[in-house]
Structures are given as structure tokens and as C-alpha cells.
Amino acid sequence: MTDKGKSPKIDTSVDIKSFSKTRDLTGWVRHLFMTVAVVGALFHLYILNINPIDPWVFRSTHLVFGAVLGFLIYPGWRTRSSKIHVVDWILVVVTIYVGFYIFVNLDQLLFRFGVSPTRMDFYVALAGLLIVLELTRRTSGWMLPLLALLFVLYVFVGPYLPGILHHSGYSVERFVTYIYGLDGVFGVTLDVSSKYIILFIIFGAFLQMSRVGQYFIDVAFAVAGGLRGGPAKVAVVSSGLMGMMNGTSAGNVVATGSLTIPLMKKVGYPPRFAGATEATASAGGQLLPPIMGAGAFLMAEIIGIQYTEVIIAAIIPAILYFISVYFMVDLEAIKQGMKGLSRQELPQLKDMLKSAYLFLPVVLLIYLLANGFSVILAGSLGIVACLVVSLFHPKTRMGLKRILHAFELGMKDSVQLIAVCACAGIIVGVIALTGVGLRFSSMLLSIADHNLLIALLFAMVISILLGMGMPTTAAYAVAASVVAPGLIRMGVEPLFAHMFVFYYAVISAITPPVALAAYAASGIAGTDPMKTSIQAFKLGLAAFIIPFMFFYSPQLLLEGGESVGGILFAAITATIGVYLLACAVQAWFFGKKASWYSRLLLLAASIMLMMADVTSDFIALGFVLIVILIQTVTARTEAVSRVTGQEKKVKM
Template identity: 75%
Template sequence: MAEKNVQNNRSNETSDIKGEQDQEYTSLKRDLTGWNRYLFMIIAVIGALYHLYILNFNPIDPWLFRSSHLVFGCILGFMLFSGWKSKNNSIHWIDWIFILATITVGYYIFANIDQLQFRFGVSPTSTDCIIATIGLVVVFELTRRASGWMLPILAFFFVAYVFAGPYLPGMLNHSGYSFDRFVTYIYGLDGVFGVTLDVSSKYIVLFIIFGAFLQISRVGQYFIDLSFAVAGGLRGGPAKVAIISSGLMGMMNGTSAGNAVATGSLTIPLMRKNGYNGRFAAATEATASAGGQLLPPIMGAGAFLMAEIIGIPYNEIIIAAIVPAILYFISVYFMVDFEAQKKNMKGIKRENLPKLKSIVVDSYLFIPIVLLIILLLNGYSIIFAGTAGIVTCFLISLPKKATRMGIKSILEALELGMKNSVQLIAVVACAGVIVGVIALTGVGMRFSSMLLSIAENNLLLALVFAMFISILLGMGMPTTAAYAVAASVVAPGLIQIGIEPLLAHMFVFYYAVVSAITPPVALAAYAAAGIAGTNPMKTGVQAFRLGIAAFIVPFMFFFSPQLLLQGDAIGGTILAIVTACFGIYLLASAVQAWFFKTALQWYGRIILLAGSIMLILSGILTDIVALALVMLAVMIQKVTKPDIKSSMNNKVSKNVSIK
């Protein structure tokens, strides 16, 4: 009975906050009613079934499929997102014009596909140019509505570079291109309809529909209940629940910010009740949600794009991603645990948590995820594995009335899948513009040459430079789009300076993910701050502190490739993982000023920071130096412990007297 009440309370908290925060996160999103609502549902369900049918039973020309994929995304997007803030939820006549333009462009490609494959970007007609221009305007406008100004502005700068290139000096100079050639090249298979939209049409939509089935069947709720059962009773339990649940849900969600809103509406209020301040609670949720994008097997759909770009089997990528994801979540766990120790927090009482027996009984709900992993690791196609996951999710929902999916639930899941796909369809199409400009102008190769010249003097400096560029390009964008852009600009340069393709792309992908918690445009932190009611910028800074270890982990790849589970030396791999975990612990201690249940003074923090860096530099000598530094820190702790306690007591008594 107590468990049921707790679950009801959690559901009520979620529903009370969710509607308000969804509006804050996507302020242009409409709440459709009446015939508009039914029309949206019909189009969304048809779109989902169309994708599943084409992917599994009747493949068609890639350009036609990607074009129809974009048409569905744009029609639904202009129905769902308003062009400006308004309390009126009806679809404006301007939206119908955009929808008509979308259908016109889609039909033109369908009717002239054979000729366009040879004309676009080479010798286009005036009609081709007009259609491509309209198509680009539609993509830019939908992206602005669905994800804000950041990505369209970045794409606009790249477009401007196409025409400004002849007047720029040095490495940025190029011969220039006519408008006709540019616009048809970009709105072709090398730009908007290139690799990013290819991955979106084949994989991202499929797995978002899979995630919708998990959600509607309440299998996703089981992930949250499992998180409460496992971590809710631990010290500072709600924060650890947020780490686990946000990680599990985040791997299926292509946006860190969207996941922060979805799970944060539950976890952030619980963290605040447990004693965490609002800013720390929001930052924890944002950091965990971003980490979900690193978690195999789905990795927020970024893994599919990576496999497509570098031509490495998908199962190799998810195996390589296991240890980096674990290191990320270990670092966040240490951060929140040290905070809980400092504030002497307790966990949630056991009687208020889901019963372990019911969690074990319902463990069969994990079957869709387990089956997905097994199929992917055994070399089955991504499409087959994703479809099997959807079917399995439906089948395992049938035994219990609480999870059973009828016709209505299936239609809701199909609609939700397409609805949740709209933003990602928009951003990958817009990212395709940037990728197309990079290919057309060759600026990516110029950037590679610049990285190569830096690396000749200092390889570490080249990596740092690549890190900053990846974060900068990813700010304000969903993970998939951020990675697509960074992979086009930065990864080729890293490969050219001698880094293995998988390592280079994992390096870039990692920073594309953490850009969501990097000020000044920490999108996931801002979304979580809206729920907590805290200052967005300060929340972003706090999230950056919590995720600081994540900024170090990619450098560990370079110094210890074993962390990507590459190579046959099992002993060396185990040693690399153990030392990396220890290094993460030391780094978290230095950041949180807490070591072995005792506060750290400034010199202790410097010592532990140096020790963590030594462990990152992977080598017997550096490991020995790190061990010596840790022993020095422990000795200092023993000597200064009474003074630190006295100092802390003085601070507490001072705070009490002030009150």
C-alpha cells in the first residue's frame, strides 16, 4: 500500500510540473485540439507506419525515402510548432503555406527524381533552383521553431562563407560558387539529404518509435522504479536515482535537454526535498541526462550516425563506448555522493521505495532492451533489431493489465514516436546544410591541415584545440546534430594527425555530448533550471563542475586506447580501467574538496588534482607518482583533520548564530 501511494505521489508530481515545464522548454509548441489534433494524429500514425513498412518490407530509392521522411517531419512540425509565442493553439494560415510548400517540394523531387540526380548541383534548371531555395527556407524555419535560433544561425554563417570565401584571406579563401549551383548542391544528396538525414530516416525515427512504445507501455516507468529500488535508499538517494534513471531514459532520447525535462520533473523535486539545493539538483539532472547520450546500445542515436560516417560495424562502436560511459557516470556518482557526505544526507526510507520483490517479478520488462543488445552484438541489422524491440515491447506488455497495449495505446505510441522525431528531423536536415558547405568548399580539409601543423609542435595542444572547437560547434544543438557538424569539421583533422578513426570520432562525440552542459549555452542545464526555478547560467556552471571529469575522459582515450576495449591485452585493459576509475575519483575529490569523509584544504586539492592527471597519462611511472601523491594527501589529511573539523564546527556555529 505504501509503495502504491509513493508511486501515485511520484506520478502526481510529474504531471503537475510536466505541462508547465514542457511549455517553458519548447515555448512555441502548440497544444492541438479538435480536428487539428485528430489530423495531426492521423498524419503521425501514417508516417510511423510508412517508415516501418519501407524499412522492413519495401525499400525505395534513398533520395525518395529521405525526401518523404523530411516531408512528414515538416508537415507535423508546422502543425506542432508555432512561428511565434502565442496563446492561440490553432494552426495559422502561414503554417498552411509552409505545409503546402513542403508538399510541393516533395512532389517535385518525386516526379523528377531520375533527372534531378544528374542535374542538382551540376547544371540545374531555374525551376530546380526555385524548388531548392524553397526547400532550404522550409528547413531553416522548422529548425528555428523546433530547436531555437542557434543551429540556423550557425548554418547561415556557413552559407555566408560560400559567397564570402573569394574575399577572405589565407586558409579560408576559395574560388566561390554561383547561387544556382550552391542551392541545388546543398538541397541534394551531399547536403540536406546527405548522411545526417539518411541516418535519421533509417535509424533515429525507428528508435524514437521504440522509445515511445517503452513509454506508452510503462516499461520506461519500470526503469524509474528500478532506479528507486536500487539507489533510493542510499546516501543522497534521489540524486543517485536521477543518475540511473536519466541515464537509462537518456540513451533512447536524442536530446539531452528533452530528457532533462522528461525525467527532471520527477527527480529534481525529490532531490530538493532530500536536502540538495535547487541549483545542484538541476545540474545533477542535466549532467545525468547528457550522459545518457553516451550510454550503449542506442547512445541517443549518435552511434548510428558514427557507424554510417566511418564505416565501422555498429557492434564495435557500442562495445568501444561501454567504458567511457561507465567512467562518465562514475564521475557524476562521486560528485553527488561527496555532496551528500558533506551535508550528511540520508536516503529515502525503505518503506517509501518500490518493493524489491515486485521489481524482480517485473524484471521481464527489460526483455526488449536485452533482446536489442543481443541482436546488435550478434551482427543483426540495426533496422531488424529496432523493429524486433518494438514488437517485443508490445508482446511483453500483454500479461499485465497495467502495461497492456491495446489498439488505442499502439496508435498513441506511433503518434508519440513521430511527434518526438520532429525536432531531430529538423536539426539533422539543417546540420546537413553545414555538412554540405564543408564538402563543397573544402574548409574541413583546411581545418585538418591547421590541426596537423599544430600537432607537429604539440599533439596535446592540437587535441585541446579540437576539444574547444567540438564544444563550440555543439553548443545549443541536440547531440546528433552537434556530432554531425563536429565530425565533419574536427574528426578528419584528428585522423590526419595520426589518430585512429574510431578514437577520433569518439573524442568528437564525447565533446558534442558535454556541450549540453557547457556554458554559456548549456541547453540541458537551462532546461533543468526551468524545472528547479534556478538561474540558468549559474545552473550551467554547476553542471559544468559536476561533469568536469567528462572533459578529461576523452584525453584518456588518447593516452590509453585500451579504454575503448581495443587490443588483445586483457591485463593492460583491466589496469587502464582501474587506474582511470581511480583517477576519476581523485578528480571528483579535488573538485568537491572532499576526501575520505573529510574536507580538503586547497593544497590537498592541488595534490589530488596532480594525482588524477598522473593516472590519466597511463604508464607505470606515472601510476607510481600518482600513488605517492595519494599517500601524501592521506598523511596530510591525518595531520590536519582536527583543524579542519574545528574550522567546520566554527562555520556551523557561525551560521547558527546568524540565524
């Protein structure tokens, strides 16, 4: 017992070491890893802000740093030993040589690669491709490398395939050097990785090492921890905030779920629901501006529009997603009669307010981005701001050691995304080389017969299938190359088309049967992975509907010069819609359990309210009134039955 019978305060700090699959380096290898990581982080900041160099050299060096660090810390097979195998050292040496070869022969390679490569060019490019595939396998599993190899196989079997899959074919030398060039591995995906993703991962590392990120979690606990089912609501808020800076949904689950999932179980949430809530919130963080898990940068680069256009369009849909998840956990808390954590267990809000200056790095970042400053400048100044605000208090103060550890953590956390962006470049390169993307667009047009709804349904299914088992960035890159062009050819605005496929690439992380975020959460919650993914699918159901709203309620994307009144009306009706959706999923409405037919009516009403159409809104209102009438009649019938039953007992 604590003094005066008070409950001890919960420890809101997050420790993810126990969930890591990386080596625990020691001795001189540990110092080598840290040195390479710090030099790599400083190299990127220097090139991005002070001294730009040739894009191919910069991206190849970016990949070299990621691969060297990856082979040092990610084992090639399951083993309890943290000793680095001789194979890993060989891969490190080959990685450095490939990068050095590009740097030394750059002027010639610009004309030779993909056109008339020498024998040595071919060997170097082949080694580079194998390094990318192996690094991706180690960091992200087999799914993405196998998909890349399937596309590679298509290059060589395409001449023997019929119909839209047929192409004239390419020699091995030309293909390998083309793919390991600026149109493949070092194309748009690795460009975004080297310029934006790594910058914001380093920013996230500084947030963590300066305890600014921890402050977000503490504030979430102080505000929402005492509400009914408080830890679940904390998970929704904190996982969303941290997830927008983390390029992988599963990684965010591990980072924040190690704290929130046990606390959700503590207040009464079933373990499966706790894991699903964390997975759904963590995946949703990738949809939340201003960073969107690096997806916004990639989208802006592919479409060729201003970054601010992407984040402005994403604001209302992301808010609707999190409101939906919030309603889901709140209704579950009501059904289960849950309470929140006691105030004695939570951080004090007044103490949090004293440290409100810790929000300054994020406020500065948003201000700079909203006012048209470059993304690189905003991210770099955000890093500096983290360092500055940390100096105001001894607990947060970053000395030289913590600064170096922040650089190291940033590079370490970047390895997986560097790998998947490079591997996604292989797929994007094959699509560009063979023209299969345009052929697929034609197929989509012919199947849909110019019916937009049918085309969107096909695009949804394909985007989810392509994204299963892959990190979000890679999933979106592939879907954007295969699916989005077909929608654009049907007359859909490029931003709408890319936002559509981006949403489904993100929620593939919680879509059975391969739901990486849900699987990661199930490991922490100690539940069945498949059942957890099904529960996460239910909680994130709004994300399957919201993308269709881009076309039927374009006001929600703040596009097209809509009036403020029209945007507010669409947002309010959509919010009511996501609430009714939560009621339908949770089978709870009007203070009572809802029957299956009431749930169907609520589901139909929710979808109609999400469309910016007055007629559909009135129809939805009619459905809701019918459900209220059903609930009222049912409640009275049950009350009469109870009274009658009690009277019979008295007579007996």
C-alpha cells in the first residue's frame, strides 16, 4: 500500500526493447553502429540543408547507410546470438562497394545504365538488387520481396503471356541496370525516403529523447485517462499523434501498445478488443496530418502538387476516422460498465500545463508547413526546436550523449523504411518499364464500363490486396502505380484518386487475413492474431467508407471552392454518420442493445449521412426515427414483461 491509501501513479514511459527483433550489439560493434548512424544522420541534414549533391549519389549513399546499419542490427535468420555473422560483414562490404562504384562512375553510368551497360555495371546492379531484397526480407519479412520478385518474373515471362499482360521483353543486363537506376530503386520512393522520411524519423527520435513525445502521452492520460474506458481513449489519442510520425503501423503498435494495451485490460476491456483498439489507432495515425507517416510526402511527389494541398485535404477525413474509433471504444465501455483510472494514478493536468512549452516543436512544424515553408526547413527547425525546449528542465535536457543517441535512434528507425522504399522502387520500375500500369488502367475501365462506383470497388479490393503484409509506404507506392492511374483516366481528380488508394493501403494493416498492425498488437495482448485482426477490422470500419466520401462528399476534402457553410454541414452530417456506424458495429443505440435489423438500418443511415446530399440525409433521419421507435417499443415490452413476471411471482 502507498501512503494514505492512494493508488500509485502509473508509469507512462514506454519501453520497446522487449518487443524488438534486432540484435543487442555490444563492445566495439556497438560503437561502430552508433558512429555510422550518427554520421549518417548528420550527412543527411548537411546535404538537405546546406550542400545539395547529385540525386543519384545522394540516394545511393542514403541506401548504403540504411543497408550497412540494417545488416549490422537485423539478423539474417532466427538466432539468440547477437554476434554478427561473417555473411553480414560480406554484405556490408559489398554494399559499400556498390555505393562507391556509383559515386566514382556517375558520369558514365547516367548514359550506360539501362541502355548499354558493361559487364561490371551488370554485376554491380545485380548485387545492389540482391542487397535490397535481402535487407527488405530481414526488416519486413517475405511479403514485399516476394511481390517484387513476382514483378521481376513478369518482365521475363511477359513475351509469352496473352492479352494485356504481353510485352516485347528485355535482356537481363538491360533490365537489371534499368531497375537499379533512377527509374527503379533510386526513383521517387527512395527520393522521398532520403529527403523527407528520414528527416521526420530523426525529428521523431528527438521528440522521444527530449521526452516531448512522452509528454504527448502524459497529456493524453491526464485528459482522457479518467474517462470511462480511459486507457482505450488514451490509446486512440496518443497512438494517433505518435503514429503520424512513424512510417509503420506495426512499429507504432509496439511503441505505444506496450503501455496502453495492459492498461486497457486493467480497466476491463477484453484482451482482443484492447489489441484491436491499439492496432486501429496506430494504423490511423498514418492518415493524420501533418506528417501522415510519410505518405503525404510521397503522394505530393507522385502527383506533383504542393505538400500543403495534401495535408489540407486529409484533415477532415482523418478526424472522422478517429471520432469513429473513439465512439467505438466509448460504446464498448458503456456496454461493459467500465470506469476510467483513478485520478491518483494519472498525471496531474496542472503539472502538464506547466510544461506546455514542450508542444512548441510540433506547433512550430505545423506553422511552418501551413505558411508555405519547405518541408525540409520545417523538419530541420523542428529538430532544433526539440533540442531548445529540452534545455528548460533538467528531466528533459539533452546533453551531447542524448543528442548522439537521438541521431542513432533516428537512423536505426529509418532502416526498415529505407529498405521498403528501395524494394517498392523495383515494383514501380517494372510497372514503368513494361507499361503494365496503363494496361491495367484499360482493364479497369473495361470491367467497370465507365461506372465509377464499380471502378472504386475494384480499386479498393486491389489496393488492400497489394498492401497486405507490407508497410504503409511501400503499399501506397505500389497501389499508386497500379490502381490510381486507372481512376485518373476515368476522370477522377489525381488527389482524390491517390488519397483513395492511400487510405486502403493504410488500412490493409488491419484487414484480415494479413493484418500486420493487428498481429503486432495480438502479441502484446496475448490473443489470437486472426481474431484480433477481425476485431480491428470492425473498429476501423469507417476507414472503408470514408474514401468513397471523397467522391460523393468532395466538401470533406476542402477542394473545389466549396462554401464554409457547405463544408460545415457535410462535416457535421458525416460525424453523425460515423457515430451511427459505431452504434451499428457495437449493437448499442438509445441506451439499449440493438437488434440485427436495427443495426442494418443504422448502417444504412450512417452511409447516407456521409454523402453530402440533403435527400439522403432526410432518408437517414427516417431510418434513425424507425430505430428509435423500435428501441422504445422494445423497452416498453420488456418493462411490461418484467412487471407481469413479478406479479406472477407474488401470486404464487
